[in-house]
Amino acid sequence: MFAALLWYLLAERALELVLAERNRRWAKLQGGRESGQWHYPIIIGMHALFYLSLAVEGKYLARGWNPLWPVWLALLVLAQALRAWAIASLGRFWNTRIVVVPGFRPVVRGPYRFIRHPNYLAVVIEIFAVSVLCGAYLTALVFSALNAVVLHIRIREEEQALAEVAGADLGALPRFVPARLRRFRS
Template structure:
């Protein structure tokens, strides 16, 4: 079971690093087309949150005794669903997907794919990831603390994003 958990952890690290590289490419593409960036002042909070999340996840996993239970399969199934939804978010936004707030003036927000059904799906997915991923690792303190911190950051992020979208025209 240990090897599977290490593989999941490695997958997550590589996934997040790949997403950061994709976001950087998309950011450059959008800026070349006149995108306006806002919310830079709180962006470091996302970086800090996710860095501390992985450190705490690993620390708690190594600190506790892991006992495999059937609950793992339920949590792993939820994890797989969340990963599929995450990919759907990225595909729906295409080159406009980013970890930053970037708005192309005179272009309407995308309302296709998952964005047809919910306004900020990626934030919802990340909330549930911050809850489910620690459960895979029996990192229960991490599962309680980080979704809460995510909500605190979203209290700043979503209004900043909404304000940026309103100013686009």
């Protein structure tokens, strides 16, 4: 079961890279400008190392599935659904790279009505949930921390590119926690 899940996620990431490249070419034809190229190999490398670490820890430390596996599996499924919703909402504008097309306003439909970065939220949840689900606790901790650093850089670059090229003001939308939920925090 572990191997099937890992292969499924790897296939999904590969298909996303194909879609992203197709969307990047389309955006470039529309006059799109790419930003943050310097950190893209870091993101790809981190994700590749994440899956390698997940496979190694899952196989060789063989802790088995977490006793609360239904909870972690549900979170993983929710993360997958959120990612699919984000990709569908952005359409041709979705990408794994930062490519902003001048003259187009940022998308504010789908999950983007509530938060600025639903795809990144899905990645955060996925990295932690799939790791804990498979009993790869060290992978969960290490790659959640690395992902936080990478996302900090990535989001800053993406929002700067949107502001410069598209004149977007994203200040009103929260990054990860919908405004309706934020009021319940103390």
